[in-house]
Amino acid sequence: MIANRQPRIMKVKSPLRRTILLGVCVWGIATTAPAGGTPARFEFSEVHMGVPIKIALYTAGAEAANRAAKAVYARFAELNKLMSDYDPESELSRLSRSAPHTAAIPVSEPLWQVLNDSRKLADETGGAFDVTVGPMVRLWRRARRSGELPSENRIREAQAAVGRQFMKLSATGRGVQLTRPKMQLDLGGIAIGYAVDEGLSILAQLGITSAMIDASGDIGASDPPPNTPGWRIGLVPLGRDALSNSYLLLENAAVSTSGDAFQFVEIGGNRYSHIVDPKTGYGLQGPCSVTVVAPDCTTADSLATAVCVLGPKAGLEFVDRQPHVAALYLRGGDGKPEIHQSRRWKDLSFESN
Numbered sequence: 001m002i003a004n005r006q007p008r009i010m011k012v013k014s015p016l017r018r019t020i021l022l023g024v025c026v027w028g029i030a031t032t033a034p035a036g037g038t039p040a041r042f043e044f045s046e047v048h049m050g051v052p053i054k055i056a057l058y059t060a061g062a063e064a065a066n067r068a069a070k071a072v073y074a075r076f077a078e079l080n081k082l083m084s085d086y087d088p089e090s091e092l093s094r095l096s097r098s099a100p101h102t103a104a105i106p107v108s109e110p111l112w113q114v115l116n117d118s119r120k121l122a123d124e125t126g127g128a129f130d131v132t133v134g135p136m137v138r139l140w141r142r143a144r145r146s147g148e149l150p151s152e153n154r155i156r157e158a159q160a161a162v163g164r165q166f167m168k169l170s171a172t173g174r175g176v177q178l179t180r181p182k183m184q185l186d187l188g189g190i191a192i193g194y195a196v197d198e199g200l201s202i203l204a205q206l207g208i209t210s211a212m213i214d215a216s217g218d219i220g221a222s223d224p225p226p227n228t229p230g231w232r233i234g235l236v237p238l239g240r241d242a243l244s245n246s247y248l249l250l251e252n253a254a255v256s257t258s259g260d261a262f263q264f265v266e267i268g269g270n271r272y273s274h275i276v277d278p279k280t281g282y283g284l285q286g287p288c289s290v291t292v293v294a295p296d297c298t299t300a301d302s303l304a305t306a307v308c309v310l311g312p313k314a315g316l317e318f319v320d321r322q323p324h325v326a327a328l329y330l331r332g333g334d335g336k337p338e339i340h341q342s343r344r345w346k347d348l349s350f351e352s353n
Contacts, residue, residue, distance in 0.1 A: 039210065039226055044069040048076035049192055050086065051216035057203060058210040058225060068206045072199040072213070079198065082111050083191040085134060085184065092185055095176060096134065099183040104168065104175025112174035114187060114194050114298075115167070121302055122164040125318060129306035130278040134184030135161045137276055140283045144274065149267050155281040157182075162278055189275075193256060193301025196220040200297075212250075213297075220254040220297040230349065249349040254297035258304035259289030259330075275308050284308060288331040290315070293348060295324050303327070312340040320344075 039058040042065035046053055053076055059065050084090040088097075091111055098105065107115070118131040135158035139150040150158075161182040168177040178185075192215045200220050203211045212221040212231045221231045230249030248255065258275060272283035290307045294300040303325065307315030312329040319327040319342040326344035330337040 041225065042066075042069075044073075046073050046076075048073060049080045049084065049195060049215070051192065053199075053216075054214040055199070056212045056214075056231075057208050059208050064206070064208075068203055068208050071202050071206065075198050075202055076195050079110060079191065079195045082108055083114065083187045083194075085186050085188070092187065096178065096184045099178035100181050101177045101179065104170045104173070104177040106173050107176050109174065110194070110198075112169075112176070114190055115176060115185075116169055117194075117298060118187070118190055118302070119164060119167065119169055121306060125306045125310060127164055127278055128309040128315075129189065129302060130162065130164050131185050131187055131190070132162050132164060132167050132178075132183060133276055133278045134186035135182060136278065136281050137186045137188070137274075138184065139281075140272065140274060140276055143267070143272070143283075147267060150281075159281050162281075189258070189305035190298060190302040192216075192218045193220075193254070193297035193299070196254065196297035196301075215297075218254075218256045218297055218301050219250070221250045222252055224249075224251045232351065246350050246352045248293070249351060250293070253293060253295060254300040255291065255293045256297065256300035256304045257289060257291040258301075258308050259286065273308075275305060277309050286331070287337075288329070290330075291328045292319070293326045294322075299325065312338070316340055316342045 039060055042057055042059065042062065044055040053073065055069050055072060057065060057068060059068065080090070081087065082091045085092055085096070087093060091108060095105060095107065115131065118129065121129045122131070136155070139154055139158055143150055161180050161184070166178060166180045166183060167185070168179060169175070170177070196213045196215050196218055197220060199213045200211060200222055204222065210223040210225055212219065219233060224230045230251040232247040233250050233255055234247055259273070271286050273286050273288070275284050276282065277284060288308060290304045292300045292304040292307065294303060303319065303322070307319060307327055307329060310318060312331065316327060316329060319325050325342070326348055327342040328345055329340040331340075332338050
């Protein structure tokens, strides 16, 4: 699951001071290219996969920058047609709708890769990360709209269609077999991270080696901007309205935050996250937030979700067993969250305002 590429981990320049990564990037004004071919900063923003996708890159001319951004956004659009569970005509939706399968169904290479990575992480985490959780996720989407808890009967019905053992993968022909009725796959915890990695790969192929892609908090970066130690990613306290007070310096690595700061519902005095525990069928009770720094965004995105479900002790122990990965887990409210860090978190590089 974890890539072999190692992010550059530097010494801490300032203390974290009870903050979390929320994926807030520092965006400046787009620059026009100077004479002489000196790289300049260009910025782009479009909505894909249901979230704003921001690109910052350095190159010598506007034409090259525009061509690169267009290629990245085209790839995001392609992947959305493969992996969206909102689009009824996506490859993923059609695969789910045709369950149960009597034989493996061939799928595209990107969908196969994401499902294969997902299954490996599901096995490694004992099912804490499980893309077959779609039936439960839909119950909690409805609960957030209605303000009413799903009934026990509906949760039990959903549980009958959830389980990593019900998704069988065959490397021969990239086949996928869903063995239970009413199965629904949900790639919300990994697909955007994969798309960020694909976008950075496209930029590298086009000769752009200094770039960052921010997909609403799933962030991947290549080489830092010219004459800087790294891309500055804002660190903010737990909560949706907080302001940055220090920054992570990121280069050739990725960072992702999962939690309930923006997607939750309060019912009967309890707060339920949009992240669902596959074992119980209930949204996690928070508030909580997990930030993961990893060699690639596929890993950071999926691990952030998995650690949320595992909890601070088991989750950070799992992170410590992964090469080149660091994580921060915050839980609680009232301005005094519990703070849990993996061993490598202290080795990251931070700057204060």
